[in-house]
Amino acid sequence: MLDARIMAPGGGGICKEVIESRVAFADYDMVTLSADLRGSPSRKTVTGLCGNLGSTSANDVHELLECPVCVNLMYPPIYQCPNGHTVCSNCKTRVHNCCPTCRNDLGNIRCLALEKVAESLELPCRYQILGCHDIFPYYSKLKHEKNCRFRPYSCPYAGAECSVTGDIPFLVTHLKNDHKVDMHDGCTFNHRYVKSNPHEVEKATWMLTVFNCFGRQFCLHFESFHIGIAPVYMAFLRFMGDEDEARQFSYSLEVGGSGRKYMWQGVPRSIRDSHRKVRDSQDGLIIQRNMALFFSGGDRQELKLKVAGRIWKEQ
């Protein structure tokens, strides 16, 4: 918004200044209006929950708080040039202290009034549309949004960089259609991992299978990597949901051969924890390559692991 008026063509020198100061005056009116509303019983309207005048002015204040350069909401210190154009502290450095609007030297003038107005604002969580109905003081909003339980999940697929985010049903469809991931129904499984050249650990073999049980989805990861210089295989389970729900489940994994057996019992990790993070914390069944080849039988030239597992709900 701010950009649009700044960039408006036809406004040469002085004329432009006049237009801008009139706009600034109008903004000032709206700020006062919403500040008044704050103390009134209709306080909620300021948050933009209702489509009336109150929310309109709140939106305008919201726009005032958008940095004209990066269009992010500005947080203190908010700076302004001698002509009153505002800019966020990050962009102040980026534009080398030159006002992006009027090219004057920015100096070090804080816009305390705008900082104060921001402080008085209460805004809905940005994931309102996804179901979060909480409202936050301006300066706590960002912190909440980083941990909001309605924030979208990242795609749990580990192989390639995938930037897809969304809710669980969306991600399940995405895994199926775009990553061609195997889907299995049921709480027990028997999986075979075969690799013809088990010495190519560097070309990380990672596999993902999704299990549907208890009406929820679990990701079984299997992959090879190095711990220090030791090549290992690792299997672990992640829950497609939040941490507090993940804790309600347990799982076991079992791998063996030639009369020996390794067992792991664990708690699935939430997919909020990145694949990498879970792997590096070694929170899963880890098999040294030598042992894996021993379990594979034969001439140790091929990896053939049978992993059996079970998922259950804790009472």
Ligand SMILES: [Zn+2]
């Ligand atoms: Zn900025």
Ligand SMILES: [Zn+2]
């Ligand atoms: Zn300026």
Ligand SMILES: [Zn+2]
């Ligand atoms: Zn939220």
Ligand SMILES: [Zn+2]
């Ligand atoms: Zn993906």
